Every structure is written in C-alpha cells, then in structure tokens.
Amino acid sequence: MERKFFVGGNWKMNGDKKFINELVECLKKCPIEQSVEVVVAPPTIYLDYTKSIVPQNVQVAAQNSYKVAKGAFTGEISPAMIKDIGIDWVIIGHSERRNVFGENDNLIAEKVAHALETGLSVIACIGEKLEEREAGQTEAVVFQQVKAIAGKIGEWKNVVIAYEPVWAIGTGKTATPQQAQEVHQKLREYIKKEISEKVAKEIRIIYGGSVTGANAKELAKEKDIDGFLVGGASLKPEFIDIIKANK
Numbered sequence: 001m002e003r004k005f006f007v008g009g010n011w012k013m014n015g016d017k018k019f020i021n022e023l024v025e026c027l028k029k030c031p032i033e034q035s036v037e038v039v040v041a042p043p044t045i046y047l048d049y050t051k052s053i054v055p056q057n058v059q060v061a062a063q064n065s066y067k068v069a070k071g072a073f074t075g076e077i078s079p080a081m082i083k084d085i086g087i088d089w090v091i092i093g094h095s096e097r098r099n100v101f102g103e104n105d106n107l108i109a110e111k112v113a114h115a116l117e118t119g120l121s122v123i124a125c126i127g128e129k130l131e132e133r134e135a136g137q138t139e140a141v142v143f144q145q146v147k148a149i150a151g152k153i154g155e156w157k158n159v160v161i162a163y164e165p166v167w168a169i170g171t172g173k174t175a176t177p178q179q180a181q182e183v184h185q186k187l188r189e190y191i192k193k194e195i196s197e198k199v200a201k202e203i204r205i206i207y208g209g210s211v212t213g214a215n216a217k218e219l220a221k222e223k224d225i226d227g228f229l230v231g232g233a234s235l236k237p238e239f240i241d242i243i244k245a246n247k
C-alpha cells in the first residue's frame with residue numbers, strides 16, 4: 001500500500017480569527033491533489049471555528065488532549081470533546097509539550113492510547129535534543145519514545161509519527177535530507193523489528209523542524225520521508241509549496 005503524503009500545519013499558539021480567515025482563504029485557492037492529506041492544527045480555542053471554515057479537503061487537528069474523557073482537570077480538553085466538534089486528529093507529544101510543559105514518555109503514551117481508543121487519529125511526535133544528538137544518542141532516544149507508545153497501543157493504523165529533532169524546531173536549522181532520511185529509515189527498521197513488517201511498511205513517518213517552501217522538495221524526495229509537520233511556515237503562503245512538495 002502506497003503511503004499517502006501527509007502535510008500538517010501546526011499553528012502552535014498563533015493566530016486570531018482575522019488571521020485564520022486569511023490563512024484559510026489562501027488554502028482554498030490551492031488545488032490540493034488527492035495524493036496529499038492536509039491537516040491544520042489551530043489553538044484549541046479556534047478549533048471549532050477553523051473546522052467551520054476550512055474546505056473539505058483540509059482536515060483539522062487539536063494540538064493536545066488529555067488521557068481521560070472527562071473530570072476535574074482544569075485547563076485540559078479530552079479526545080471525546082475533540083470528536084464531539086467533528087475533529088478527527090490530535091497532535092500528541094510535541095517537543096514543546098515535552099520540554100516546556102514537562103510531559104514524559106509515559107504520559108504521552110497514555111494520551112496516545114486514549115485518543116486512539118476514542119477514535120481520533122494521532123500525530124505522535126518524537127525527536128532528540130541537540131545534546132543527545134551530539135552524544136550519539138539520537139537512535140536510542142527516538143527508539144525509546146516509540147517504545148513507550150508501543151507499550152500502550154496495539155493498533156497503529158491511525159497513527160502518524162512525526163520525527164522532529166528539537167534542535168531543528170524554530171531554529172532555521174533544518175535537518176539535511178540525509179540526516180532526516182537516516183533517522184526515518186532507522187525508525188522504520190525498528191518498527192519492523194519491534195512491532196511488525198506491516199506497520200513498518202504502512203506507517204507514515206513525517207519530518208518536522210524548520211521545513212520551508214524552499215527545502216521541502218528535497219526532503220520529500222527521500223524514500224522514508226512521508227510528509228511534514230510544519231510550524232512557522234504553515235502560517236505563511238509558502239505552506240502551499242510544502243503541500244505540493246511531493247510533485
């Protein structure tokens with residue numbers, strides 16, 4: 001089965017209604033090929049609004065969700081609530097959740113499992129920090145992050161893995177196509193060995209970290225790079241070029 005090219009736009013904590021209107025107008029003008037899956041992730045407060053104005057070939061994702069359906073968890077939202085407003089995707093384990101808000105592998109795995117059980121599709125993020133890369137620990141770190149999730153879930157068909165090296169996020173220091181491909185390939189081998197050949201073949205492993213309209217095409221040529229999770233450039237018209245990077 002061909003892995004469908006996936007482009008996610010993670011807006012992080014950016015935008016207001018006026019800005020979102022402009023961004024969506026820009027997306028509406030872009031002829032999105034059937035061969036590409038496009039998902040944008042607005043801040044929680046704009047999920048419903050964004051969902052109400054995006055064209056039907058653009059899906060919407062939440063940027064986070066908690067590990068249970070409801071309860072006394074001030075400030076959190078649950079996968080059930082995300083589903084309730086007609087949204088099918090959630091990003092879990094983003095490096096900012098891990099490193100700014102202190103989420104660990106175990107909590108992230110629980111969140112992924114609960115979101116999947118609720119029927120959401122999950123963009124599960126992993127990636128090493130600069131000091132880990134420099135210490136030669138990249139593989140060990142990303143394998144451990146996948147292992148933690150694998151320990152809590154059985155079904156991978158609704159999961160996309162986003163490899164986002166922390167040193168490349170928002171820094172303008174994109175991984176080279178070779179650097180990204182090397183990690184993606186090793187991840188696929190790891191998944192083949194530890195999970196199954198079928199999952200390894202079918203799962204989309206997307207790259208994130210300073211992806212731009214200018215570098216997306218070269219990255220997209222790599223065999224194991226199945227798309228992107230884009231931060232800064234997803235707020236600009238060049239997001240359209242990234243959507244077309246598989247052509």
Ligand SMILES: O=C(CO)COP(=O)(O)O
Pocket residue numbers: 010094164168169170171172208209210211229230231232233
């Ligand atoms: O964190 C990212 C996407 O989730 C990447 O952010 P940038 O594209 O701004 O580096």
